[in-house]
Amino acid sequence: MLCRHSASSRSGRGSKARGLTLAETAVSTLIVGVTLVAALNTVGAARGTELAVAERGRAVLLAQDLLAEVLQQAYEDPDLGPGSFGLGSDEVGDGSRLLWEDVDDYDGWSAAPPQTREGNEIAWAQDYRRTVEVCWVQSADLTAASLAATGIKRIRVTVAHRGRDLVTLTAYRTEAWPAASGLWEVGEAEEPLPQAELGGGNG
Numbered sequence: 001m002l003c004r005h006s007a008s009s010r011s012g013r014g015s016k017a018r019g020l021t022l023a024e025t026a027v028s029t030l031i032v033g034v035t036l037v038a039a040l041n042t043v044g045a046a047r048g049t050e051l052a053v054a055e056r057g058r059a060v061l062l063a064q065d066l067l068a069e070v071l072q073q074a075y076e077d078p079d080l081g082p083g084s085f086g087l088g089s090d091e092v093g094d095g096s097r098l099l100w101e102d103v104d105d106y107d108g109w110s111a112a113p114p115q116t117r118e119g120n121e122i123a124w125a126q127d128y129r130r131t132v133e134v135c136w137v138q139s140a141d142l143t144a145a146s147l148a149a150t151g152i153k154r155i156r157v158t159v160a161h162r163g164r165d166l167v168t169l170t171a172y173r174t175e176a177w178p179a180a181s182g183l184w185e186v187g188e189a190e191e192p193l194p195q196a197e198l199g200g201g202n203g
Contacts, residue, residue, distance in 0.1 A: 059128065059159040059166040062114055066130055067157045067169045069117060074102045075153065075175045083149045085136075095119045103153055103173050107134035114159075129160045142172060151175045 077084045078101070086107060091099045096119035100106060112129035114122045133156045136146040142154065152174050159167045 055161050056166050058125065059161060062122075062125060062128055062130055063157045063159045063167045063169045066114075066132065067155065067171055069097070070103050070106050070132065070134075070155050070157070071171060071173065073100065073105070075173055076104070077102045085149075103155055104134045106132040106155070108132070127162050131158045131160070132156070133158075137172070 076082065077088055080088060085104045087100070087105050091101070091105060096115075097106070097109075097117045098119075110129060110131040113126045114128055114130045116122065133154075135154055136148065136150045137152050137154045138144045138146050139150055139152055142152070145154075152172055154170060154172055156168060156170045158165055
C-alpha cells in the first residue's frame with residue numbers, strides 16, 4: 001500500500017509539472033507576440049521617417065533649382081522700364097519659361113508636376129508642385145508687401161508634395177545691388193523655422 005501510495009503521489013506531481021509547462025508556454029507565446037508587434041511598429045515608424053526625409057530632400061532640390069533660375073534674371077523688364085511688373089505680351093503663350101527675362105515674370109507661376117525651363121516635365125517629381133510668388137516689399141520691413149515699386153522684390157518659391165507644403169525658399173532682389181540676397185526657410189508652412197543665408201544670383 002505504501003508503494004502504491006507513493007507511486008500515486010509521484011503521478012500527481014508529474015501531472016502538475018506538465019500543467020505548469022503549458023502555462024509557461026502560453027505566457028511565452030504572449031510575450032513573443034507583444035514583442036513582435038512592438039518591433040513591427042518600430043520598423044514601420046522608421047520607414048515612414050525615411051520616406052519623409054527623402055520627400056523633403058527632393059523638395060529642397062526642386063526649390064533651389066527654380067529659385068536659382070529666377071535669380072539669374074534681370075530685376076525688371078528692360079523693354080518696359082522702371083515700375084513695370086509681370087509678363088509682357090511677347091512673353092506669354094509658348095508653354096515654357098524661355099522668354100521670361102526678369103524676376104517678376106515668374107509671379108503666380110505654378111506647375112504640377114514641375115517642369116524645366118524648356119517646359120519638359122521632371123520625371124521623378126510627378127507628385128510635386130512648384131509655385132512662385134514675387135512682390136515688391138517695403139525697405140523698412142521686408143515682410144510687408146507693397147503695391148508700389150520700392151526697389152526691392154521678394155521672390156518666394158514653395159514646393160508641395162501631394163498637397164502639403166514641404167519647403168519654402170525666399171530671396172530678395174534689388175535694383176541697386178548687383179547680387180541677390182536671400183533667406184532660406186525649409187519646413188512645413190505652419191511651423192516657424194530657422195533662417196540661414198542663401199547665395200545670390202547674377203545682377
